[in-house]
Amino acid sequence: MSNAEPVIQASGLVKRYGQVEAVRGIDLAVGHGEIFGFLGPNGAGKSTTISILCTLLTPSAGSAKVAGIDVVQDPARVRQRIGLVFQDPSLDDVLTGRENLEFHAWLYGVPTSERRKRIDEMLALLQLTDRARSQVRTYSGGMKRRLEIARGMLHQPQILFLDEPTLGLDPQTRQSIWTHLNELRDTKGITIFMTTHYMDEAEYCDRIAIIDRGKIVALGTPDELKAMVGGDVVTITSSKSDDAAAEIERLLGVTPVRDNGSLRMEVPDAKVFVPRLVRDLTAPVDTVTLRRPSLDDVFLKLTGHAIRDEEAGTKDQMRAMASRWMGRRR
Amino acid sequence: MTATASATTIFAPADTRMASLRAIYIIWYRDILRYWRDRWRLVASLAQPLLFLIVFGSGLGSALGRGTVFGAAGGFSYIQFVFPGIVGMAILFSAIFGAMSIVWDREFGFLKEVLVAPIDRSAVAIGKALGSTTQAMIQGLILLVLAPLVGVKLSFLTIAEVIPLAALLAFGLSSFGVALASMMKSLQGFQVVMNFLMMPMFFLSGALFPLTNLPGWMTVLTRLDPASYGIDPLRRVVLSDSGRPSALVERFGLTINGQVLAIPLEAGIVLAFGAVMLGIAVVMFQRRD
Numbered sequence: 317m318s319n320a321e322p323v324i325q326a327s328g329l330v331k332r333y334g335q336v337e338a339v340r341g342i343d344l345a346v347g348h349g350e351i352f353g354f355l356g357p358n359g360a361g362k363s364t365t366i367s368i369l370c371t372l373l374t375p376s377a378g379s380a381k382v383a384g385i386d387v388v389q390d391p392a393r394v395r396q397r398i399g400l401v402f403q404d405p406s407l408d409d410v411l412t413g414r415e416n417l418e419f420h421a422w423l424y425g426v427p428t429s430e431r432r433k434r435i436d437e438m439l440a441l442l443q444l445t446d447r448a449r450s451q452v453r454t455y456s457g458g459m460k461r462r463l464e465i466a467r468g469m470l471h472q473p474q475i476l477f478l479d480e481p482t483l484g485l486d487p488q489t490r491q492s493i494w495t496h497l498n499e500l501r502d503t504k505g506i507t508i509f510m511t512t513h514y515m516d517e518a519e520y521c522d523r524i525a526i527i528d529r530g531k532i533v534a535l536g537t538p539d540e541l542k543a544m545v546g547g548d549v550v551t552i553t554s555s556k557s558d559d560a561a562a563e564i565e566r567l568l569g570v571t572p573v574r575d576n577g578s579l580r581m582e583v584p585d586a587k588v589f590v591p592r593l594v595r596d597l598t599a600p601v602d603t604v605t606l607r608r609p610s611l612d613d614v615f616l617k618l619t620g621h622a623i624r625d626e627e628a629g630t631k632d633q634m635r636a637m638a639s640r641w642m643g644r645r646r
Numbered sequence: 647m648t649a650t651a652s653a654t655t656i657f658a659p660a661d662t663r664m665a666s667l668r669a670i671y672i673i674w675y676r677d678i679l680r681y682w683r684d685r686w687r688l689v690a691s692l693a694q695p696l697l698f699l700i701v702f703g704s705g706l707g708s709a710l711g712r713g714t715v716f717g718a719a720g721g722f723s724y725i726q727f728v729f730p731g732i733v734g735m736a737i738l739f740s741a742i743f744g745a746m747s748i749v750w751d752r753e754f755g756f757l758k759e760v761l762v763a764p765i766d767r768s769a770v771a772i773g774k775a776l777g778s779t780t781q782a783m784i785q786g787l788i789l790l791v792l793a794p795l796v797g798v799k800l801s802f803l804t805i806a807e808v809i810p811l812a813a814l815l816a817f818g819l820s821s822f823g824v825a826l827a828s829m830m831k832s833l834q835g836f837q838v839v840m841n842f843l844m845m846p847m848f849f850l851s852g853a854l855f856p857l858t859n860l861p862g863w864m865t866v867l868t869r870l871d872p873a874s875y876g877i878d879p880l881r882r883v884v885l886s887d888s889g890r891p892s893a894l895v896e897r898f899g900l901t902i903n904g905q906v907l908a909i910p911l912e913a914g915i916v917l918a919f920g921a922v923m924l925g926i927a928v929v930m931f932q933r934r935d
Contacts, residue, residue, distance in 0.1 A: 395764040406755040422672035
């Protein structure tokens with residue numbers, strides 16, 4: 317990132333609710349103009365962290381600066397400089413789209429002379445101009461989301477925070493939201509900080525932090541994170557998968573992971589590996605699939621290990637299964 | 647990537663008082679806009695007072711007509727007596743309902759947009775209280791057009807007196823509603839407030855019957871009801887135009903220890919009640935969860 321001074325900086329953030337630690341020591345730095353993604357399953361601590369950064373929650377320990385301002389010391393000045401798009405809708409659906417924006421402009425003290433111009437500009441940018449005079453209750457889910465993004469940008473924040481901005485939207489709408497976010501970043505030069513639990517979405521980010529059970533388990537560009545997975549992902553099915561697994565380990569020096577009846581392994585180069593696999597194995601190989609690693613694989617690898625290492629309780633196992641299952645659905 | 651020359655202008659909250667006034671205005675304005683747009687609510691909220699006026703006024707009126715309090719002997723018919731009470735009822739219900747819409751805003755997320763804004767949160771409580779004050783006032787004043795139907799004549803002077811009194815009552819009860827709403831986190835408490843606060847407040851306010859010659863315990867309760875101090879002056883002003891001797895009007899007046907309270911004193915009590923409630927609401931809103 318070009319600017320040396322980070323726009324968002326957090327160190328040692330902790331949030332406790334009674335006995336439960338929702339966030340267990342988070343450090344991060346986000347540079348100017350970055351799209352930074354916070355990726356993790358539900359309940360991992362994403363929303364809690366973003367709420368602390370937006371001054372909606374106070375941390376139990378640690379500190380954070382947003383736009384160079386301490387979030388605990390001076391929340392009002394932080395709020396003036398950030399735009400927020402919440403996980404749950406927060407529009408007045410009796411008012412029209414334009415009226416919702418006007419309300420926001422007044423609340424944030426956008427000067428009268430600029431109010432109209434900026435509202436028009438934001439409506440145009442998010443393609444809502446022709447519906448601006450309709451009541452929000454007639455809007456689709458995607459339009460509401462776009463209106464919320466337009467609203468969040470109205471007071472020209474330095475940073476736009478979005479908590480699960482594409483939750484509950486269909487894939488096409490999600491795609492268009494992303495187009496808009498990229499456009500905003502490019503034309504307005506703002507920094508975007510967002511949370512998501514859609515792995516494929518995290519790929520649009522410049523950098524991603526993977527969070528699990530209140531801690532960041534990995535942080536880097538999507539490519540860097542994918543590089544953490546050995547290279548390519550090879551999955552085979554075999555009618556004698558126990559034999560196949562043993563042979564793969566003995567002959568090819570790779571430990572396959574059992575995944576719903578199939579065997580999955582990470583190899584540096586699938587082009588070389590697959591011919592050897594087929595030649596050396598005596599156990600029958602029914603199917604072979606290979607693909608480039610996705611963030612799903614990264615996530616599975618990172619959180620999967622953690623779970624196995626500490627003999628997790630049933631709840632954690634269920635959570636792991638749930639996230640695995642969700643990862644596979646796509 | 648290169649930092650696109652920062653188009654971010656920062657608006658220093660130079661004058662926080664101006665910012666608060668702006669916020670109060672826009673929160674008030676939104677309430678009025680919603681009120682205006684939701685015509686059905688407007689109609690529905692007038693239906694209830696109308697029903698009360700017609701059913702109570704005619705039904706009870708004919709039963710009470712021969713008594714000593716109402717009818718020819720008393721100087722006023724029951725429907726004339728109850729009319730200002732129904733105006734007060736309209737104000738009571740719409741003030742509290744209007745203010746409690748904050749709970750809806752909380753439930754449906756809009757409150758978040760307001761609470762995260764870089765404004766003093768007291769503006770939220772004040773804006774909301776003024777918003778529902780305005781709505782309740784309009785609601786009450788609309789009912790005044792029915793005055794000729796019940797044989798009450800209203801001069802412009804009377805209306806000019808009614809407006810500030812209606813505004814005060816609306817303000818006191820709206821502030822009360824905002825204070826209640828600031829303590830409620832979900833819609834579940836709403837029914838409780840309806841049944842255990844609003845209805846008793848209405849019944850004990852003197853809207854339906856004179857607050858004289860009541861059993862002791864009830865006398866105490868009626869005097870504790872803030873709405874009593876708002877409805878009584880409304881009635882005295884509205885009925886003063888009837889051309890009857892003022893002693894007849896005073897007969898209904900709210901008394902403490904047998905003394906009829908002066909209208910300015912009653913107005914002061916309502917205003918003070920509203921101010922205290924608004925203070926509570928402001929404190930509650932400024933707490934950061």
